[in-house]
Each structure stands twice: as C-alpha cells, then as structure tokens.
Amino acid sequence: MLLLTSNILQICNVVCRHPGMGHSLSRTIIPTIHSQFRHYSNRYPRNKLTRSSKNKQPKPLNFVIPNYISVSKLANLLNCRIETLIKDLTKLGFANISHNYILSREYVELILQEYNYVLPASQAAITSKNIYDGLKAPANPKFLQRRPPVVTIMGHVDHGKTTIIDYLRKSSVVSGEHGGITQHIGAFQIVTPVSKKSITFLDTPGHAAFLKMRERGANITDIIVLVVSIEDSVMPQTLEAIKHIKNSGNELIVAITKIDTIKRPKDREKAIERVTNDLISQDIPVEKIGGDVQVIPISAKTGENMDLFEESIILLSDIMDVRAENSLKTLVEGWVLESQVRKTVGNVATVLVKRGTLQKGKILLCGNTYCRVKLMVDDLGKDVIKAEPAQVVEVRGWKDLVRAGDEVIQTVSESVAKKYINRRIALQAVEKDAVTVENLNEQRREEAELQKHKNEIEDEDIKKSFVPQGPKDVNFIVKSDVSGSAEAIEESIEPLGNAEVRCKVISSSVGLPNESDFKMAQITDSKILCFNLGNLPSEVINNPYHIEVKQYNVIYKLIEDVTDILTDNLKPIFEKKFTATIDIREVFEFTMKKKLIKIAGCKVRNGVLNKNSLIQIIRGPEKKIIFEGKVATLKHEKEDIMEVSKGHECGVTFEKQFEDYKKDDVILVYENVKVPRFL
Template structure:
C-alpha cells in the first residue's frame, strides 16, 4: 500500500510489517538526508538502533522542528550517542544545533522503539481542496462546447483569426500589435451554428507561463504558423506544450493572401508542412491525424474549413461535462485584476457545473461570493455553463492566474480550507528556512575548521578570498500591472536578468495602480516602480513626494530592454589604456632649489601632445618595461610653465611622488583610460 509520508513515498512490507523505501527523495533535499534514507531502507528491512524489542511509550508531543541536542534531552540520552547513531544511519556533518524535521524525528523515534500513535501525513499544497471535489456522475454528463486555444509565434495572426470569427477588432486594441493577455471568447460559428470557446494566448517569449497554462486547460490546440516565417521559436515552444498536454492539434497556416501566385504559395505551404514534420508533427500528408489548413483571416479564405475542422474534431472527441444544479462547480482562473468601481475581478473558465450569482467559490488563498457575472462583451449574465468564460465579481483578494476554482457550501468551509492551506504554505516556508540554516551552519563549521588550520596565515593573504565573496548588487523593482497574468509574465521575465555583479530583484508584483503602501515600500527598498498597461496614472503617483521613480510601459519587450539597460549601467566599469602620444627623454638635468636638488627630464614630443594633467607611463628597454605609472608634477617649455606641448617641441618634465628614476633613452607614453562597453 503506497502512501505519502513527508518528502518520501513509503510502502508497507506485508512480510516484515515495516516501512520500506520506494523511490529516491526529491532532488532539492540535502545530500546527508539522501544518504541517510539510502542506508536506512536499502535492504528492505528496518534496522533498530536499540536492541530491546519492547515498545516504549511516547510521553511528549513531537514538534515540527527540533535540534539534535533538544531531541537528545527528550530521549533522555547523551547527545554524543545520538549524533553517533545518526551518523551511522547516513547523516553527515551532524552537530548539536542541526535541525531535524518532524518526519525525520518520527522515523528516529521508531528506530529507538518508541510507540507512535500514527505517522504524520504531509499534504501537498496543491491537493488541499481535492476532498471538496465530487466524483464524476456518468448520468449527468452532457455535451459541452470545445475549448480551443490558439497558439503560435508572435505576429503570426492568432488574434486576427478570433477577430474574423467574432466579427470584432481585438487586435486593434493591443499595444505594439501583440496580444499581452489570454483572451477568452465564446462564439457561435457562422456556418455550423456550434458554440466554441477560444483562448487567444500571447505570442511574446515573456508570456511562457500563460501559454503553457492555456495549453493545459484546453481540448483542442490550433497552432498558427505564418506561411512567410514558417516554424519560429515560440512555434517550437507551442509544439512542446501541445505534446506535453496531450491535446488534439490542428495546424493553421496563415497569411496566404500575401502570396498571390498559386505555385509560389503551394511551395511555401509545402515548406511549412515539411518543417512541422521535422518537429515530429504527424500531419495527414504522412498518414497522421493532424489537419493542416491554409487560411487567410484577413480575406476569410478557408476560414469556413477551419471552423468545420474544429467542430468535426470536437464531435469525434465527444467532449462532455456535468451540467446540473447539484454539480459542484469547478473551473480555472484565466485572468484576474483590480477594476475601478467594481474591485477584484477574475475571469473563470467553467470546467463543470453551472456558475450562478450567490454561489461561493474558493481559489488559492482567497474566496468569493459571486456578486455578478459578466461575459466577454461586458454584458451581465445570469449563469455560466461548462466551457464558458466569464468575469466573476466579488473576490476578497485577487486570485492567482492558473489556480483551480472549486465551489463550497458556505463561507465558513471556505475559510477553514484556506486556513489549512495557509498552514501548509507556512510549513513549507519553514522547511526551506530550516534547510538553509542547516546548510549555513555546515558551511560555517567547515569555514571555522579551515580558519583554525590556517591560523598562521597573514591577513593580507586572505584579502583576495574576501573579495571573491562579494555579493552582487541588487537593482530593486516593484511591478504593477493591469492583470495578474501580465504581472506574473513581467516578474518571470526580469527576475532572471543579471549576472555575478548585478541582478534584478523583484520586491513585489501585483495588479492595480500603485498605492501609498507601494510608494513607501519603494522608498524603503530603494526600488523603481514599473507600471504595465495601467493607462494614465494619477499625478500624485507620478509626481509623488518621496521622489520614487515610476515608469510606464505598454509593450513588454520595451520594459525588458529598459531593465536590461539599467542593469548594464550598474555593472562595474572596466577601463583600458589608450596611448595618445609618445615623448622621448633625451637628457637629465639637475636643478638646484634653496634646500634640495631636483631632477628634470629633458624631452621631445614625437607625436600627439602632452598636457600638464596627462596620465603617463615611463617605459624602458625593447620590451617597454614600465618603471613609473602616474601623473606629471610640472610641465615647462624653456623657463615657462605651460599647459600643453605639441608634436616636435621640447619640454622639461618632473613627475609626481618625487619619481626621479628615469634615464636618457627612456620613453614616456601619454595615455587615457577609455571605458569599455559591458553587456549582461
């Protein structure tokens, strides 16, 4: 019998009635934990550390986290013995302050023959709401419209297809000519009169998560490929999502109206099909079941054929869902945002059940008592059936895009499950903190041992090592967007920018116009506020008293370029020396002052010019060995101090820092430090 225990899958061995290791722990665990488990359950039997077979009663409660020395006190044993036993089990670098999780403590107690009432079970955060779902009732299954996601490379005409079918102009409303949200529309096809729900996903590389989400909640994917460009980077990415999701696929080759000559058009279409075959797409040409339809959404050519293909494929798939007043509603968040006057709004794609006013929905760490339902045209509706995308008003907080929505009976039940989920989130957060603490303590112990070993080394020998540990400079940003999907995309796009010297740090990412708390947070963290698709901002935000920089963008790649440029400007400057003139030292003169004698170099400028504030190097020999690098002290022509001496003229020079080690025959290289352009 398999069951989930902590971070491992464990099973009960019928013969020995013990826990036996089934699979390798997840990759982010510490190496000592992995080694421990491998040795603990490697032979499929339990090895007790205590020779006694009698089970000891447990007279204390097991904390979520406990250090080794405190566990030794609870077990009433010496800490040295416990560390020795843990080392024998496979733990490495165990110290008295090493922190053990509850799952490990339970297993250790079993090894010490303590009787445990029951092993604690860890619940996955994503599965907290699984018990709220109802099993599928085949008697209530009815046909529903297919959910069709249009995917492909940027500017390949995805939104134009939806515009043709809806008889609208969505593309005219997009900034920069690219879609920057997942648009959800349900249409009645002009020819067959069937309902189809379309999801129009962004094509820009920054919206990877949004496209992947669209592929995972759909029935049919229409992959749009331009006849002019063929397979492009986002096309390959869409193919990967389609294969991963296992959805049915239809290929739409667009923009055929741009190639009026039939023979040239046929040749281009053939090239696109061959490129798709290379990507392991089983098109009908090679006996597969993927339809390829050349279309022009601009002129309407073959659009009726695309419509018929989608309807026919959905009929063959026999797509059904429960649609009964008694069915618990389930769905997905397509988009979420804060709208003026109405507050928190989320677009919900209904998976099963009927969405109506007054019903209570739970999603992530928030819930909603539905105040109103709005369709894609902005019209209030009374209900939303399966495959229908509708805006839901009444959320307590803005839900996260991509989260699942489930109906509950009351607000009390919703609050109970949200609290349970938040507790698990806190446990997961604490677990990562504990792992980091253990790692830091292990590194500190190792570092301390190295310091003791090298105690006799001089401090200046260790200085270069300290320089290597300098952390990169953080450039802080606060992101504010119109919808949560865009906020996620912007955050994902810029948070990975940077290198070992400078990096982008996203302090927070949310929807809506920057608030007073956002401005205070920006002031505290020295952040720049990036506003995406928020329209005209209030003057009190732009001209805020704290002087916080607020930048506005409508196209995401311009935002990314701006952030990249800012990071580049904060890279440590690198200069290279550029020789601009050379001077020969021909004589050396001694000049007597009142109390001392100074040495003057009699020189002639070969090329360029030398100025009093010039940076110079004095070099000697055929290899130009540098014997001085610095600045001039005086520059004279005859007996007069001059600011500059040009080519062909003679001059007298003294150097800063009292350098007098020059000789006749040496050369002076006049140089300037030129800043070298740097890039991330």
C-alpha cells in the same frame, strides 16, 4: 530492516540538500516509507539501533512530536546522550550531523519507530496544493451534458493568431494591442457562422516572455490550434508551443496562416509542403503521413478556408464527446485566466467555468481568498445571469486579488471557505518553515565546512579566498495591470545577469505604485517598473521618495531596458588610449632653498601634452615602464602653461616628486577609455 532504512534515508538526505526538493519529497514518499517500514517490521526481525536494543517492548509515546526539532532537543526527549543519537543517525544515512541540525517531523517519526516507540496511525499527506481537493465531488453521470470545446490558439509571435479570432467574432482585438502583440490571455466564446455551435477560444500570447501563460493555456483546454505562418514556417516559439502541446496530451489542429500572401497556386503548394515537412520533422503526426492531426491552410484576412477551419474544430470536438456536469446541484469548478484591480469595481477575475453552473450569490474559493459573486460580465461586456461549462465570465466581488492560473472551487457557505483558507495559510506557513529549515541546515553545514578549512589554513590571504563572493543584486519592483503580466515579467527578467551582476525582483503586484512600494524601493534601492498602467499620475512619477519609475507598454522593451541597467552595473573595464609622445632631451637641475630640483627638458613629438595628463615614462628598446602617474607642472621658459602641442619644447615635473628619469627616456600620454561590456 536497517539496510532498507539506511538506503531510503540516504536518498532523502541527498535530495533534501537541494533547495525546494526535500519538503516535496518528504510530503510525497514519506507516508509510503512509513507503510513499508510497518510491512517489513512484521515479516523480518529488526537489527536494532542503540536505544531499541535495550528495550524490545514497544514504548508508548508520551510527548507531542513537533514539526521541527534539533538533534540536541530530540536527545533530551528520548533521554539519551547526544553522541549516541548522532551515532545512530549516521547509521541511518545522515551525513555531517551536528547537535544543532534540525530534523523535520517525518524524519523524527522514522527515528522514533526505530527506537521502538508506538506512533499514531499515519494519514495521507495534506499540503497547501491539495487541501481543496476535499471540496470536490465525484462526477455524477446523470448531469453530464455536451458542452462547447475549449480551444487554445498557440504559436509564434506575429503569425496571425489574434487575426483568426478577429475574423470569427468580427472584432478588432489587434488594433488595441500595444506593439501589435497580444499580452494577456484573451477568452472569447463565439457561435460559428456555419454550424451555429459554440466554441470557447483562448488566445495566448506568442512572445517568449509569456511562457507561464502559454503553459496555463495548454493545460486547461480540450483542443489546441497551432498557428504557423506560411512565410516563416516553424519558429522558436512554435517549437516551444509544440513542447507544451506534447506535454499536455491534448488534441491538435494545425492552421497554416497568411496563405493570401502567396498568389500563384504552385508556389503556395510548395510553401504548404515545406511547412508540413517542418512539422513532420518535429514529430507532429499529420494526416499526410497517416496521422490524426489536421493541417488546414487558411487566411483570416480574406476568409479563405475559415469555414473549413471551424468545422474541423466542431468535428473533432464531436469525436471527443466533451461533456461536463451542467446542473445547479453541482458545485462549480473553474480556472482563473486573468485578474486585475479596477478603480470602480475593485478586484475582478476572468474565470473559465469547468463544471457546474455559476450564478450570482454563490461562494467561490480561490487561493487564499474567496468571493460572493456580485456580478458576472461576458467577453462583450454584457451582464449575465449564469455561466455554464466552457463559458468565460468576469467575476466581481473578490475579497482580495486572486492569482491567474489558480483553480476556482465553489463552497456551500462563507464559513466553510474561511475555514479552508485558514487551514491552507497554516500549511503554507509550515511549508515555508520547511524550506527555511532546509536552507538553515545547508547554511550550517557550509559554515562548518568553511570553519574546518579556516582552522587548517594559517595564511590570512588564503582564508579570505574561502569567503563567498556572490554577484551584485540589482533590485526591481514590478507593477502591472493584471497578475498574468506581472508573473510573465518576473519570469522574464529574473534569469537575466551573470556571475557579476543579477536581476532580483523584490515584489510584483497589480495596480499603481503606492506608498508601501516606494518605501520598499527606498529600503532596497530598487527601480519600479510599471507595465500597461496608462498615463502615470504626477505624484507617482515625481514621488517624494525620489524613486525612479519607468513605464512600458511592450514587454520586450522592458526586458531590453532591464538588460541595459544590469549592463551599466557591471564593473567598468578601461583600456589605455595613447594620445601623445614626448621625448626627454635634457635633465636640468636647480637648487632652490638648499633643495635640489630636477626638471625634464622635453619636446613634443606628436599629440598634445596637458597639465595633469596621465603619462607613462618608458626606457630603452625594451620599453620598460619606470613611472606611471600624472604631470605635476608644465612650463615654457619661466611661465606656467596648460598645454604644449606638437613640435614645441617645455619643462616637466611629475607627481609624487618622481625624478628618477634620464635623458632619452620617452613620455607617453594616455587616456583611460571605458570598454563596452555586455551580459
């Protein structure tokens, strides 16, 4: 039993040293460990620890187990010596335990069980991520009906994804996109011209910055259309999309676009063959090699094969037999595709309905907020009375702004929604404390090790080498039109930097910068990055806090500017550029006020010698540097002059009253030239 306990806790102890992993592990496997402890304790006799060996009878628990407690306070609760408890914890696999080490509730329960205390029955771990699962009802087969398929279009930037949507819904989304790229998840439900059946399309951005948005699109869809240009074939974002497709396990259709750019049939066949082979090399089981992935060459510009494309989607959805509960009795579930704040209507969210029928007046729970649905608008801007499964609507009436990617769940009343929200906020606080505790334990462990090293080393200079020197933080505050873009920008710029300088996003939110943002920027010395917020008001640009505010419409321009700002914060490196050579022909000595003064009689060999020039004096064939500094005075005959050009003579003295020069020494004039640096 002790061996089992020791092995498990050794694993927990190692994993918990990595930030963010310990709490996740304790929440997922600790209940299992508890049950295994009880199982083995019934079958095998325990090798008791120090305390449990003194009393083999189970002891009642007469105190409340705290969420977190230090070793010293736990020793007081157990009425034992700290040294004894630390010794027992070491036997259980804890390393470098001290009196101020903080233990989580799960570890305390394991320790109490080893000390023969009777613990309350364990329950399934509830976290902030699964607390709303209790609101979900199991599927009722009576209400299952066919629904439109949800299709996500993925692929590399500028491969024609949005153009496909334009053709199908006869609109012009491309013309409204900054820089010619899609920068939000677009959701549209169309009725196909041939089969007259509905398809819900999610148009995900192809730029590398929108990784999280593409992952979200792959995880809430039924069918994925991978768009590959016949001109470029498989590109970096194509490979990334393929990775998401494989991870999602969704059905796949490949659309080879822009076939109208190749006129000759033979050349077109060769290009299609090349793209198909590239897909095969990426383990895509296309029909050519006996797989089930359809590859359809299309041109959204001319409409060639577009009828075949849409019929392939309908056929695949029929085979999949996608269904959902479409009943007013079913509690609605869905996903937030996008969210933003509008001046006239407040907080709005684009919601994809997963099950149930959404109507006005229903209570929706999402994240840490809720709403009573006031109004629903479809992708054409029309008010709708109800939204059925696979339909996308803009929902208005949220108390606070929701996050893109969060799940939406219907509750029976506002009181139930508030109750679950309060419980979730409390759990988030506990989870945040868990991370803080882990970081605190790690910090104390590092401080103890550092102190140990300092005690062993007497040299102060060597001690300083143990002080960690981290990179310089360059702070930014991100403001965007929608939460998905703010998330994408944060994910894109936070990894930028190196060991010397790094990007740090202080906050990211939706809407124009407000007074709170300016105060935060002033405190943290941050720049404010605005994305897709239109023409900024003058009070924002010329804010009284004198905070630099930058506006962008294209994300890769924003990333380039952030990279340039980080580069400007790198420690400058200078190189010497030699511009003139001067020979010392004679050394003159003068007595002035009983003080001997030396003057170097020089002739400029090349270049120009200026007063206050940076110079080096070198001596002999080995060119040994005997002085480095500046020119103090520059004279021609008895007059002070500012510069001497090539071929002219002059008298020179040097700063710091340097006079240890000789005849035939050489003066080199140089400039410090800043060397360009890059991340």
